Amino acid sequence: xxxxxxxxxxxxxxxxxxxxxxxxxxxxxxxxxxxxxxxxxxxxxxxxxxxxxxxxxxxxxxxxxxxxxxxxxxxxxxxxxxxxxxxxxxxxxxxxxxxx
Numbered sequence: 001x002x003x004x005x006x007x008x009x010x011x012x013x014x015x016x017x018x019x020x021x022x023x024x025x026x027x028x029x030x031x032x033x034x035x036x037x038x039x040x041x042x043x044x045x046x047x048x049x050x051x052x053x054x055x056x057x058x059x060x061x062x063x064x065x066x067x068x069x070x071x072x073x074x075x076x077x078x079x080x081x082x083x084x085x086x087x088x089x090x091x092x093x094x095x096x097x098x099x100x
Contacts, residue, residue: 009056
């Protein structure tokens with residue numbers, strides 16, 4: 001899954017949605033959409049403007065967590081309850097790998 005960390009970064013920098021929209025010269029509704037849905041699709045021009053306004057690189061703004069696309073989840077029989085179980089198992093494995 002690919003998601004934008006727009007809300008987190010803006011909050012860290014104490015920048016409101018309206019301030020960000022003005023700084024980036026991006027429509028307020030676009031910023032609000034991304035705040036509400038971090039997986040929203042945006043074009044590269046908008047990404048560039050947001051990065052410039054927040055003084056971050058695209059790599060800092062974009063978060064990627066490997067997740068099989070829905071079509072593959074269905075093919076692998078992971079849709080629904082099985083998908084949730086699979087995600088829980090992955091999270092457990094990930095937490096086991098982290099040093100404590």
